[in-house]
Amino acid sequence: MKKITIAIDGFSSCGKSTMAKDLAREIGYIYIDSGAMYRAVTLYSIENGIFQGNQIDTERLQKEIDNIHISFQLNQATGRPDTYLNGVNVEDKIRSIVVSSRVSPIAALGFVREAMVAQQQAMGNSKGIVMDGRDIGTTVFPDAELKIFVTATPEIRAQRRYDELKAKGQEASFDEILENVKQRDYIDQNREVSPLRKADDALLLDNTNMTIPQQKEWLQEQFNKTVKG
Numbered sequence: 001m002k003k004i005t006i007a008i009d010g011f012s013s014c015g016k017s018t019m020a021k022d023l024a025r026e027i028g029y030i031y032i033d034s035g036a037m038y039r040a041v042t043l044y045s046i047e048n049g050i051f052q053g054n055q056i057d058t059e060r061l062q063k064e065i066d067n068i069h070i071s072f073q074l075n076q077a078t079g080r081p082d083t084y085l086n087g088v089n090v091e092d093k094i095r096s097i098v099v100s101s102r103v104s105p106i107a108a109l110g111f112v113r114e115a116m117v118a119q120q121q122a123m124g125n126s127k128g129i130v131m132d133g134r135d136i137g138t139t140v141f142p143d144a145e146l147k148i149f150v151t152a153t154p155e156i157r158a159q160r161r162y163d164e165l166k167a168k169g170q171e172a173s174f175d176e177i178l179e180n181v182k183q184r185d186y187i188d189q190n191r192e193v194s195p196l197r198k199a200d201d202a203l204l205l206d207n208t209n210m211t212i213p214q215q216k217e218w219l220q221e222q223f224n225k226t227v228k229g
């Protein structure tokens, strides 16, 4: 069967990667978490003193952007791809609240987006890919055959993230997570370059009252309709 490109965009912590990973595994497609790439650039900036306090040394980051190599490798234990920054597995570090609270200003920089989008487009040039993010259906793959835009209330998204961190035994405050979710949504929707918005031809999914199996089934149905007509 001819392979297609699937773009899943939407607000933070609404379940995009959960759906995208499950679908990719079911249909044998590559899965790419584009947010992990922006998170890896943010981690690099923090660890190398480029992002200190609220200040980003954009001149230095621009000079060093070509030295930031991001790749993904399947983790046999989880069955999911882990993110590598310059050859080091940073999967856990990039999910920390420290990175979450600083990623959106980094992702708003035009030269950072240009570098990431070029890598993402190269990853998808043979199709057979499910990519999730904020601008996949609008900028990275505007010709994707299947585009989904996911949303849910900020409170339910924060609760899901809180439950996830708690289950992992990580310290978390519900209010801090809710604030982070709202702040990222605001920056992502209001930045100048590729702001978060639903592509005109994307299908809207509000999963506030859906379970993981229900949204998985819904997505599989949309895929079947797209490929089989």
Ligand SMILES: Nc1ncnc2c1ncn2[C@@H]1O[C@H](COP(=O)(O)OP(=O)(O)OP(=O)(O)O)[C@@H](O)[C@H]1O
Pocket: 011, 012, 013, 014, 015, 016, 017, 018, 019, 035, 132, 160, 161, 164, 207, 210, 211, 212, 215
């Ligand atoms: N329908 C759902 N009901 C309950 N929990 C869900 C649902 N969908 C996803 N989750 C859980 O919510 C959390 C966030 O999901 P996920 O990481 O897939 O979101 P995301 O949109 O990819 O987030 P981000 O954009 O921040 O990377 C995870 O713990 C996931 O297991």
Ligand SMILES: Nc1ccn([C@@H]2O[C@H](COP(=O)(O)O)[C@@H](O)[C@H]2O)c(=O)n1
Pocket: 012, 013, 034, 035, 036, 038, 039, 103, 104, 105, 107, 108, 132, 133, 134, 135, 136, 184, 188
């Ligand atoms: N295509 C994308 C993907 C992500 N971002 C920015 O990265 C942040 C982290 O992404 P998560 O999916 O892991 O939450 C996100 O808040 C955006 O600021 C982006 O700009 N474009």
